[in-house]
């Protein structure tokens with residue numbers, strides 16, 4: 001928890017000038033010392049700045065670990081807890097706040113338009129999710145072939161899942177027929193690199209001019225990443241536009257892609273008269289596409305990898321799950337897969353890929369019994385809620401049965417609105433107005449891939465490769481030691 005660093009307690013004008021001077025001096029000093037020294041580099045800008053009390057990008061933060069307090073704030077007092085910090089995403093940073101994506105846009109009509117478009121248009125149960133079924137089937141069959149081809153050695157599960165999920169999300173994003181394999185691979189590499197370095201761009205979210213001066217290399221890297229995304233995404237957006245124009249008659253039968261919905265969308269123009277609407281511009285489209293590909297791939301991938309790792313460690317859970325899925329398939333898909341859902345819930349409880357959610361206070365509030373000043377960031381830990389020993393029995397153990405009838409988590413729901421807010425034991429998708437709009441899409445894909453991967457293959461530890469559940473807290477929480485497994489194709493019995 002960072003409390004009121006130097007940058008937040010002095011008048012902004014004095015501060016900017018002082019910081020600018022310190023920044024230039026510090027830059028020169030560090031360069032001089034590093035050039036003069038014949039020893040390996042021991043001084044860096046961060047350490048010098050921190051000693052001077054300057055932490056660019058830091059905002060005073062209050063951390064909330066208690067689920068009841070979190071729900072009270074996020075759900076019951078949503079009016080005060082609806083915004084994330086301004087300038088918190090690459091698109092917003094690079095455009096100096098002019099361009100917004102769903103994650104960063106302040107609560108209001110622009111947010112409503114962007115969010116409704118994703119959850120009600122792109123993820124419409126029939127137009128979006130159901131019509132994307134062929135994309136899902138293709139991605140699964142390519143993944144199964146990839147796993148089978150590698151089954152003689154330790155399978156790098158993360159890598160295989162990444163390729164399959166990114167290809168699937170690129171198809172649901174840009175639509176059928178406009179993305180070829182080579183371009184998907186280039187986009188995957190660019191997006192993976194972008195997410196890897198994204199947390200380091202936080203320094204630009206406050207005092208951007210000073211930060212740009214101090215971290216010029218990092219700024220250039222950010223600009224380079226965005227250019228690369230524009231080079232890759234804009235031609236596909238144009239191709240889809242053209243495809244829609246020429247294939248207008250048959251287009252009604254095709255799946256609605258996210259880009260289709262963005263091309264149709266009109267957002268408030270924020271001008272005068274107040275009710276004017278406008279189309280999205282190129283910068284906004286690139287930002288929204290990047291948000292979609294990043295969120296839809298990284299989260300689902302993390303959940304699948306954590307779940308498979310736990311199944312490798314727990315052959316008993318694995319064979320029970322396989323038995324349930326095969327029985328349901330044998331019954332023509334009529335039977336429900338309660339245990340499958342329980343396994344996914346247990347994985348989300350223990351390993352939420354997004355470990356915390358943030359809200360930025362636009363006025364003074366009290367959270368629990370803690371007064372929180374305007375301008376503060378409130379950080380709600382989702383990880384702590386799911387692992388709270390006061391709520392869960394043996395919280396560190398992987399026990400899907402806790403979500404089965406009679407278990408302590410039997411009634412737990414993931415959608416947390418006012419009705420469900422009485423019994424909140426986990427909230428991996430957040431809560432309140434800004435709860436994740438991709439929940440349905442994510443659960444559909446996690447269960448689809450898990451059910452198929454578990455019936456097509458047996459999952460074992462690979463000799464000499466320990467399954468280690470240590471977490472890597474990057475942009476998403478993933479496995480610090482990516483899963484390497486022995487994946488054995490199963491010979492399915494003929495019905």
Ligand code: HEM
Pocket residue numbers: 102103104115291292293295296297299300303352353354356357358428429430431432433434435436437438439441442443
């Ligand atoms: C297992 C999968 C996923 C998990 C655990 C997850 C988790 C989260 C969490 C915790 C938040 C913040 C909620 C809050 O502040 O209260 C969030 C927001 C968001 N998620 Fe997800 N997510 C997942 C999948 C997806 C998918 C598939 C998409 C689709 C593109 C997506 C798009 C978004 C967006 C756009 C937001 C910002 C919503 C807003 O500010 O209104 N997520 N997600």
